[in-house]
Amino acid sequence: MDNFRDVAGTVTAYSTCHGTLRSNAFYRSNAVIPSAADMLLLEELGIRAIFGLRADQEIKAEPDMIPSGATYRQFNVLRERFERTDLSTFSFESGEQTAAFMADVNRDFVQSAAIREVLGEVLTTMAETQGPVLFHCSAGKDRTGWVSALLLSIAGADEATLMNDYLATNTYTAQRINAALVAMPEETRAIYAPVMGVDAHYLNAALEQVAIVYGDMDNYLLNGLNLTRQLLGDLRSKLLM
Structure with missing residues:
Protein backbone atom coordinates (compact mmCIF):
# COMPACT_ATOMS: atom_id res chain seq x y z
CA MET A 1 0.00 0.00 0.00
CA ASP A 2 2.74 2.42 -0.99
CA ASN A 3 0.23 4.96 -2.35
CA PHE A 4 -1.80 5.19 0.87
CA ARG A 5 -2.27 8.73 2.17
CA ASP A 6 -4.69 11.16 3.77
CA VAL A 7 -6.69 13.27 1.31
CA ALA A 8 -6.24 16.18 3.74
CA GLY A 9 -2.57 16.55 2.78
CA THR A 10 0.66 14.73 2.10
CA VAL A 11 2.81 16.60 4.65
CA THR A 12 0.61 19.22 6.29
CA ALA A 13 -3.11 19.83 5.86
CA TYR A 14 -4.06 21.67 2.68
CA SER A 15 -5.58 25.16 2.99
CA THR A 16 -8.49 26.16 0.78
CA CYS A 17 -10.76 29.16 0.26
CA HIS A 18 -13.16 27.54 2.76
CA GLY A 19 -10.61 26.62 5.44
CA THR A 20 -8.15 23.87 6.35
CA LEU A 21 -8.77 20.24 5.52
CA ARG A 22 -9.54 17.80 8.31
CA SER A 23 -7.34 14.74 8.77
CA ASN A 24 -8.75 11.24 9.24
CA ALA A 25 -11.85 11.81 7.12
CA PHE A 26 -10.89 10.36 3.73
CA TYR A 27 -7.92 8.24 2.73
CA ARG A 28 -6.78 7.21 -0.75
CA SER A 29 -4.72 4.20 -1.73
CA ASN A 30 -3.75 1.57 -4.22
CA ALA A 31 -5.15 -1.96 -3.73
CA VAL A 32 -5.74 -2.81 -0.06
CA ILE A 33 -3.19 -5.60 0.31
CA PRO A 34 -1.51 -4.55 3.55
CA SER A 35 1.30 -6.07 5.55
CA ALA A 36 0.48 -7.07 9.11
CA ALA A 37 1.83 -3.70 10.32
CA ASP A 38 -0.21 -1.85 7.69
CA MET A 39 -3.35 -3.71 8.71
CA LEU A 40 -2.80 -2.74 12.32
CA LEU A 41 -2.46 0.90 11.27
CA LEU A 42 -5.67 0.76 9.24
CA GLU A 43 -7.50 -0.55 12.28
CA GLU A 44 -5.92 2.08 14.54
CA LEU A 45 -7.07 4.80 12.13
CA GLY A 46 -10.62 3.55 12.58
CA ILE A 47 -11.38 2.99 8.89
CA ARG A 48 -15.11 2.34 8.77
CA ALA A 49 -15.68 1.90 5.05
CA ILE A 50 -13.61 0.86 2.06
CA PHE A 51 -14.81 1.87 -1.38
CA GLY A 52 -13.21 -0.16 -4.15
CA LEU A 53 -13.25 1.58 -7.53
CA ARG A 54 -11.99 -1.46 -9.46
CA ALA A 55 -13.49 -3.84 -11.99
CA ASP A 56 -14.39 -7.46 -11.17
CA GLN A 57 -11.32 -8.87 -12.93
CA GLU A 58 -9.00 -6.59 -10.95
CA ILE A 59 -10.56 -7.63 -7.66
CA LYS A 60 -10.26 -11.31 -8.61
CA ALA A 61 -6.57 -10.89 -9.40
CA GLU A 62 -5.79 -8.97 -6.19
CA PRO A 63 -8.55 -9.28 -3.57
CA ASP A 64 -8.75 -6.61 -0.90
CA MET A 65 -8.02 -7.45 2.72
CA ILE A 66 -10.65 -5.65 4.79
CA PRO A 67 -9.68 -4.44 8.30
CA SER A 68 -11.94 -5.44 11.17
CA GLY A 69 -14.75 -2.99 11.79
CA VAL A 77 -16.01 3.26 -12.18
CA LEU A 78 -14.64 2.13 -15.55
CA ARG A 79 -17.11 -0.68 -16.23
CA GLU A 80 -18.44 1.05 -19.34
CA ARG A 81 -14.94 1.62 -20.71
CA PHE A 82 -13.89 -1.98 -20.00
CA GLU A 83 -17.04 -3.22 -21.73
CA ARG A 84 -16.31 -1.32 -24.95
CA THR A 85 -12.55 -2.00 -25.00
CA ASP A 86 -11.16 -5.53 -25.35
CA LEU A 87 -8.06 -5.07 -23.20
CA SER A 88 -6.88 -8.61 -23.96
CA THR A 89 -6.21 -7.59 -27.56
CA PHE A 90 -5.26 -3.99 -26.82
CA SER A 91 -1.58 -3.17 -27.26
CA PHE A 92 0.51 -0.02 -27.40
CA GLU A 93 3.17 0.64 -29.99
CA SER A 94 4.71 3.81 -28.58
CA GLY A 95 4.94 5.87 -25.41
CA GLU A 96 2.98 8.62 -27.16
CA GLN A 97 0.11 6.21 -27.82
CA THR A 98 0.14 5.08 -24.19
CA ALA A 99 0.08 8.66 -22.91
CA ALA A 100 -2.78 9.50 -25.28
CA PHE A 101 -4.73 6.52 -23.95
CA MET A 102 -4.25 7.72 -20.37
CA ALA A 103 -5.46 11.21 -21.27
CA ASP A 104 -8.55 9.69 -22.93
CA VAL A 105 -9.33 7.69 -19.77
CA ASN A 106 -9.27 10.92 -17.78
CA ARG A 107 -11.51 12.69 -20.31
CA ASP A 108 -13.99 9.85 -19.90
CA PHE A 109 -14.44 10.82 -16.25
CA VAL A 110 -16.23 13.84 -17.70
CA GLN A 111 -17.57 12.62 -21.06
CA SER A 112 -19.05 9.22 -20.17
CA ALA A 113 -22.56 9.31 -18.70
CA ALA A 114 -22.08 5.81 -17.24
CA ILE A 115 -18.85 6.80 -15.50
CA ARG A 116 -20.38 10.03 -14.20
CA GLU A 117 -23.27 8.03 -12.74
CA VAL A 118 -20.90 5.80 -10.76
CA LEU A 119 -18.83 8.79 -9.60
CA GLY A 120 -22.02 10.43 -8.36
CA GLU A 121 -22.83 7.27 -6.40
CA VAL A 122 -19.33 7.27 -4.89
CA LEU A 123 -19.59 10.84 -3.62
CA THR A 124 -23.17 10.39 -2.44
CA THR A 125 -22.23 7.32 -0.41
CA MET A 126 -19.19 9.13 1.00
CA ALA A 127 -21.45 11.90 2.25
CA GLU A 128 -23.77 9.36 3.89
CA THR A 129 -21.06 7.23 5.52
CA GLN A 130 -20.04 7.80 9.12
CA GLY A 131 -16.38 7.59 10.09
CA PRO A 132 -13.16 7.53 8.06
CA VAL A 133 -13.46 6.27 4.48
CA LEU A 134 -10.71 4.68 2.39
CA PHE A 135 -11.19 4.64 -1.38
CA HIS A 136 -8.89 3.01 -3.87
CA CYS A 137 -8.35 1.42 -7.28
CA SER A 138 -5.45 -0.79 -8.36
CA ALA A 139 -2.57 1.69 -8.44
CA GLY A 140 -4.37 4.48 -6.61
CA LYS A 141 -3.60 6.99 -9.32
CA ASP A 142 -6.27 7.43 -12.04
CA ARG A 143 -9.76 6.60 -10.72
CA THR A 144 -8.57 7.31 -7.19
CA GLY A 145 -6.75 10.43 -8.35
CA TRP A 146 -9.89 11.85 -9.95
CA VAL A 147 -12.11 11.14 -6.92
CA SER A 148 -9.48 12.79 -4.71
CA ALA A 149 -9.44 15.81 -7.04
CA LEU A 150 -13.23 16.03 -6.76
CA LEU A 151 -13.11 15.94 -2.95
CA LEU A 152 -10.41 18.62 -2.88
CA SER A 153 -12.45 20.75 -5.28
CA ILE A 154 -15.51 20.43 -3.05
CA ALA A 155 -13.33 21.55 -0.12
CA GLY A 156 -12.35 24.66 -2.10
CA ALA A 157 -8.79 23.73 -3.07
CA ASP A 158 -7.25 25.47 -6.08
CA GLU A 159 -5.98 23.66 -9.15
CA ALA A 160 -2.36 23.88 -7.96
CA THR A 161 -3.29 21.87 -4.86
CA LEU A 162 -5.22 19.36 -6.98
CA MET A 163 -2.21 18.93 -9.24
CA ASN A 164 0.36 18.65 -6.44
CA ASP A 165 -1.74 15.99 -4.70
CA TYR A 166 -2.24 14.14 -7.97
CA LEU A 167 1.45 14.13 -8.89
CA ALA A 168 2.47 12.96 -5.40
CA THR A 169 1.65 9.45 -6.63
CA ASN A 170 4.91 9.48 -8.59
CA THR A 171 6.86 10.08 -5.37
CA TYR A 172 4.96 7.52 -3.30
CA THR A 173 5.22 4.76 -5.89
CA ALA A 174 8.66 5.58 -7.34
CA GLN A 175 10.41 2.52 -5.91
CA ARG A 176 7.80 0.07 -7.18
CA ILE A 177 7.55 1.73 -10.60
CA ASN A 178 11.32 1.86 -11.08
CA ALA A 179 11.63 -1.81 -10.16
CA ALA A 180 8.91 -2.74 -12.63
CA LEU A 181 10.49 -0.70 -15.42
CA VAL A 182 13.95 -2.16 -14.81
CA ALA A 183 12.46 -5.65 -15.08
CA MET A 184 10.98 -4.87 -18.52
CA PRO A 185 12.79 -5.45 -21.80
CA GLU A 186 14.42 -2.20 -22.86
CA GLU A 187 12.38 -1.96 -26.06
CA THR A 188 9.07 -1.93 -24.15
CA ARG A 189 10.15 0.27 -21.24
CA ALA A 190 9.45 3.57 -23.02
CA ILE A 191 6.10 2.27 -24.25
CA TYR A 192 4.72 1.34 -20.83
CA ALA A 193 6.38 3.97 -18.63
CA PRO A 194 3.52 6.47 -19.24
CA VAL A 195 0.91 4.09 -17.82
CA MET A 196 2.92 3.27 -14.68
CA GLY A 197 2.69 6.70 -13.07
CA VAL A 198 0.80 9.95 -13.53
CA ASP A 199 1.45 13.06 -15.59
CA ALA A 200 0.05 16.58 -15.36
CA HIS A 201 -1.27 16.12 -18.89
CA TYR A 202 -3.62 13.37 -17.73
CA LEU A 203 -5.31 15.38 -14.99
CA ASN A 204 -5.37 18.48 -17.18
CA ALA A 205 -7.19 16.46 -19.86
CA ALA A 206 -10.05 15.88 -17.42
CA LEU A 207 -10.03 19.43 -16.04
CA GLU A 208 -10.04 20.90 -19.54
CA GLN A 209 -12.95 18.65 -20.46
CA VAL A 210 -14.84 19.93 -17.41
CA ALA A 211 -14.28 23.50 -18.61
CA ILE A 212 -15.35 22.66 -22.18
CA VAL A 213 -18.52 20.74 -21.32
CA TYR A 214 -19.64 22.23 -17.99
CA GLY A 215 -17.85 25.56 -17.66
CA ASP A 216 -16.53 24.86 -14.18
CA MET A 217 -16.19 22.15 -11.55
CA ASP A 218 -19.25 23.28 -9.61
CA ASN A 219 -21.49 22.79 -12.63
CA TYR A 220 -19.89 19.40 -13.34
CA LEU A 221 -20.61 18.26 -9.77
CA LEU A 222 -24.18 19.54 -9.85
CA ASN A 223 -25.25 18.70 -13.39
CA GLY A 224 -22.69 16.14 -14.52
CA LEU A 225 -22.76 13.99 -11.38
CA ASN A 226 -26.29 15.06 -10.34
CA LEU A 227 -25.27 16.00 -6.82
CA THR A 228 -27.24 18.47 -4.73
CA ARG A 229 -25.87 21.55 -3.00
CA GLN A 230 -26.94 19.99 0.29
CA LEU A 231 -24.87 16.90 -0.41
CA LEU A 232 -21.87 18.99 -1.47
CA GLY A 233 -22.27 20.94 1.76
CA ASP A 234 -22.32 17.71 3.76
CA LEU A 235 -19.12 16.55 2.08
CA ARG A 236 -17.47 19.92 2.65
CA SER A 237 -18.32 19.69 6.34
CA LYS A 238 -16.64 16.28 6.51
CA LEU A 239 -13.59 17.55 4.65
CA LEU A 240 -12.93 20.77 6.58
CA MET A 241 -11.97 21.50 10.19
Missing part, protein backbone atom coordinates in the same frame (compact mmCIF):
# COMPACT_ATOMS: atom_id res chain seq x y z
CA ALA A 70 -14.84 -1.81 8.17
CA THR A 71 -17.49 -2.41 5.52
CA TYR A 72 -16.68 -2.83 1.83
CA ARG A 73 -18.47 -1.63 -1.29
CA GLN A 74 -17.48 -1.87 -4.93
CA PHE A 75 -18.00 0.99 -7.39
CA ASN A 76 -16.90 -0.19 -10.83
